[in-house]
Amino acid sequence: MGGVPLRLPSPLVELDDERIAQRDIRLFLKRDDLINPEIPGNKWRKLKYNISAAKAAGASTLLTFGGAYSNHIRATAAVGYYYGFQTIGVIRGEEHRSLNESLTYATSRGMSLVYMDRTTYRQKTSPDVIGMLRERFGDFYLIPEGGSNSAAVRGCVELADEIDIDFDFLCCACGTGGTLAGMSAGLKPDQRALGFSALKGGDFLADDVAQLQRDTFGEPLSNWSINTEFHFGGFARRTQELNEFIADFSRRHDVTLEWVYVARMMYGIYALTDRRFFPRGFRGHSDCHRLTALLKRSLVSSFQVIGTLSARGGSWFLPGQRPLATVDGEFTVESHPLPGHRLAHGVDHELYGAVIDRAAVVASERGSLRPRACCH
Ligand SMILES: Cc1ncc(COP(=O)(O)O)c(C=O)c1O
Structure with missing residues (x-):
């Protein structure tokens, strides 16, 4: 495509960390951040097919949207510079003096930066607002906020293809959900994608991911879920705890985690590992910088949950954000005679296995809850 040097496939490196190893998990970082310093991570994957579509449409200008800290805004500016487009960034909120x-x-x-008040910004996809922008700037190829459209989703499908090891979970951070929507579509049938919302109140993301998949593939897939716990107070907020995590990770691994998305995801991966969300015996792989954590279980779970589980400090969601289980009361565990059996609503055994393991930990920590296991 010309333009700029790209390191593809991006390197896959195993993280040597006793906190992971002691859980019998292996965690790999897919270093998409090394694809190109100016168009890192999912940005290249999401913009790649948008560049070809803009060229094919004969566009000379790219216009896109983002917050003041948007990595997508930066990457679109770089793409414009290297691939010969004018670029306009519509920035949410008031003008930043410095x-x-x-x-x-x-x-x-x-x-060129233009600022849009938050009320209008919320309507940015409406014909009125787009029409106003076209009146002001003339013709442009429009890339939505975060770059997430079908072209971006198709670019992210290619990520899993580059991973030549066996893995169970592929993790990424979520802002608009485009990366997760595409990445999960590249997985094999026994693999799952796990997204970590970088936004507070990220429950809406599941609908957005499902819609992106509908737009791109005709229907949503059932092999992904989104964790919404690790937002640290809101998008682009930094807390001491997050800063300390980033500093500690850098001391241990000599990698400085990008703080808006990746650090939150990595924090979440460690927290879930600590809570035994990824049960012993899983082999792990993680994609960082839009990387992904992949965790493989060596033993196929032979459990399924019946009854209601509820979890404190953790919840499990099916695609579409229907709660799968929460750990808060009595629950029943039933061994299932058919390994690999798929439940009617598309949840597989491994996920149920993870829920059971987590529930067992919560139950034993509380002492008051007694899992009831019955074998068939
Ligand atoms: C490092 C990183 N991870 C994840 C995301 C979120 O991607 P998406 O908007 O596709 O959910 C971004 C978006 O800017 C990002 O920069």
């Missing part, structure tokens, strides 16, 4: 580092970078790559 530009932050992201916006400074974007303007250094020739992007």
Whole structure:
């Protein structure tokens, strides 16, 4: 495609970390952050087919949307610079007198910034707002916020193909859900994708991911879920705990985690590992920087949950955000005679196995709950 040097496939590296190893898990980082310093991670994957579509449409200008800290805004500015497009970034909220580092970078790559008040920004996909932008800026190829459209989703499908080891879980951070929507479509039938919302109140993301999959593949897939716990107070908020996690990770692994998305996901992966969300015997793989954690269980779970589970400090969702289980009361565990059996609503045994393991931990911690296991 010309343009800019790209390191593809991106490297896959195993994380040597006793906190992971002691749970019998292996965790790998798919270093998409090394694809290109200016168009890192999922940004290249999401913009790749948008660039070809814009070229095919004869567009000379790319217009896109984002918050003041948006990595997508930066990447679109870089793509414009290297692939010969004018770029316009429509930024949510009031004008920033002194530009932050992201916006400074974007303007250094020739992007024109315009600011949109938050009320109008919420309507940014409406014909009225788009019409107003076309009146002001003339013709442009429109890339939605976060780059998430069908072209982006198709680009992210290719991620899993680059991973030549066996794995169970592929993890990524979620902002708009486009990466998860595509990445999960590249998985094999026994693999699952796990997204971590970088936003507070990220429950809506499941609907967005399902819609992106509907738009791209005709129907949503059932092999993914989204954890919404590790938002640290909201999008682009930094807390001492998160800062300490990033500093500790850097000391241990000499990798500085990107803090808006990746650090939250990695924190979540460690927290879930600690809670035994990924049961012993899973082999792990993680995609970082839009990487992904993949965790493989060496023994196929032979359990399914019947009854109601409810979890404190953890919840499990089916695609579409229907609660799968919460750990808070009595529950029943039943061994199932058919390994690999798929439940009617599309949840597989391994996920149920993870829920059971988690429920057992919660139950034993509380002492008051008694899992009831019955074998068939
Ligand atoms: C590192 C990283 N991970 C994840 C995301 C979120 O991707 P998506 O908007 O496709 O959910 C972003 C978005 O900017 C990102 O920069």
